[in-house]
Amino acid sequence: MFRVWLAVVSAIAVLFVITLSAALYWAAENVNQNFETYRHAAAAYERYERLAHESYRYFKSEIEGLTVDPFQPLNPESLDRERLTEALSNLREATLTLAESHPGDRDELHRIAKIGAFLNDSRYQFHDIEQLRKQGQHGEARERLTLYSSHRIDQEFQPLIDEALREHRERATQAQSEVDNLIDRSRWLAILDGTAAALISLYGGVLLSRRLSRSILALMTGTQQIANGNLSARVQLTGDDEFSTLAGHFNRMAEKIQKQREALEERQDRLEARVTERTQELLDL
Template sequence: MLRVRLALVVAISLCFVFVLGLTLYWGSHKIALYSSRSQAAYEAFDRYQQLYREAYRYFKQRMDLLLVDQQGTVADVEMSRQRLHDAIERLRKAAATGLDSANDIEAWQNRQSELDSIARLSASLEAGMHRFDEVDRLRHEGRREAALLLLSEVLEEDIDRTFDPLIDSAISRERERALVARERLMGLVGLSRWISVSTALISVVFSLAAGAMLFRSIRRPIEALMRGTDEIAAGNLLYRIAIDSRDEFGYLAKHFNQMAQELEIQRRKLGEAHAALEHKVAERTLELNRLNGELQRLDHARRQFFADISHELRTPITVIRGEAEVTLRGRNKEAEEYKESLQRILDLSLQLGKLVNDLLFLARAETAHLQFEWEMLDFVELVVNAAEDIRVLAQDKSIEVTLNVADTPVWVRGDKQRLRQVVFILGDNAVRYSDAGSRIRIDLEADGAEAVLRVNDRGIGIPAHDLELIFDRYYRSTNARRSSDDGTGLGLPVAKAIVTAHGGRISAHSSEGHGTTFAVTLPQLTLNESDTDVGADVDVCQDYARESAA
């Protein structure tokens, strides 16, 4: 069968690829290994050369100091001694690192041998330095002939007979290692090239032979399938492909013929589906018309909303104008009558200004144009001061206001006037919708990384179906409208906008007839954030402070 032949060809091709890949991997690994050894040998060679230069610089400076008696070169000698120690230490560290990373016996033995050589070199240099120090001591004692004799022994024994053979042996060893690694590397490159070329040639020959065999076996069935596809593409769904073999092409021709038969059936069903689609389009059109009517209804609600705003603004303006006209038409009125008229005009102006300021604040909150005077403030102090204002409001109804705050400061970052406005809005609502003689409780506590303010009253409460809507603009619960008709429905939306801008949240829990609890949660500052200079912005709402009661 065709799939067996294809599988066999693919399997053999994969074998070639696997052998080639394995060869290349092995070769690249070995090349990297020998290249690393060659590089390490050359680097060690350079380090030994550096050690050789530093040693002879040190020997020369010591001899100059002893023979010429140049006192100015003492510092140079000490510096040269330090460089010599540094060169030996670099050799030792490099050899120790190579010993830790050696992954075969040969590399480990080479690194061990190098460590031994470095140890002998170090011992030789230390002995030579010691004997140079002895020569210097004899010279300072005035025993010049003994010093020169010992210096001659140092040059002959420690340098010529001990140090020179050791350093020459080490340099020769590293040079030999570099040459061996290079020869192995070049041999391995040649072997890898020969294996790769051989494998590639065999793969090419096999691919050409297998391709020619497969092409001869699939050409006629493919031509028959192509003729069938041309006929069906031209719309002749009655055409059938005649291939009687039992291989994949026979299987494909059989199913191709079945597909043509199914296409004929589907073409008939398509006409039926087209009619059904037209019916569904008609239904969707009706649905779109219904949605369009809904949009028109919403547009009507929007226009009604603006009409309500116009009414809210027009009523106080009309009353102000009426008061002014009546006052102007009167003759010989008492000053007290003028004062009463002006007081009513002032009250209505304040009400109108409060409504406009609330609308302006909420509009800016929605467009992210709010600006605040940010500072680090004690929330406890702010709540205590605001509670005094709430007590003044509660006096007329003999309502008791109790305060329970933390004993220590609770630091938050915010706008002092705006946060005080939030507390005042909640307190004013509590006073307005509480019965005379009841009690209002204000609690402030630090809960972990947050400051939580709760204002609890025992007033009329909020119906459950209104709780999710009380923070919407102009919305007032049903019992609130029955209890008081002077609210605008903007206080709680303003409070929510301020709290949200401070990174906090506000929520309400209530039971109708049993009171309401509002909770305000703000992020609390830690002690390491006590930088009070947190920056200030120009507050665009400077004339709008503590006026937005619900």
């Protein structure tokens, strides 16, 4: 029975350990997944932020070139355009790589395609405005430039960038929040699971200790009584554990010794009776 109790307590403790390990493994996997989401979102946010910065510099450079010096031709291979092209290329390549493992990010490619198409169209728009300027139609050139800047850039291009920045910022924030929540839940789960396992193990240990103490005390009391000559003493233990078996063997041994002693005393009484009888016969002679 003690083996059964010990096995039960050990099994419960092992079960709690396995449960805790499984929960922590699940939490670690989710933390890793959310961390990857956060990392990708943060990287995408930085790339869009760089694209927005380079776009601003490019548009500013082109608009200033068309308004400040009407006789200065635009440079088709300006450094601002090269930086903008590089930023857009980096964004497109990173998104393509990510889309291979995350099919849900393929929608991001459509937005990048729209941004790329707008930037390509801007070259033709600025070229047409420059042609008007060269033809001396400065008023119409300024009007088209103002219309393009206030309507196309501010109302079409800028919302695309702002939406991308907002989505990736929210995705990164949500992933970071999920990581923090998972860490907190894992911490509390470990505390609760460990506390429950400790309490159950302690309770099982107390029960085993009390049972063990009672059994040992009963055996010690029985042996002490036998040693003092009380052969009728018996160890009162019930159950089917090892101590009960030992108590049964002890009781049978005590019973056998008691019977042997009673038989010896009976023989001694008969012998004394015969001696007394023979002595009386001799006296009668």
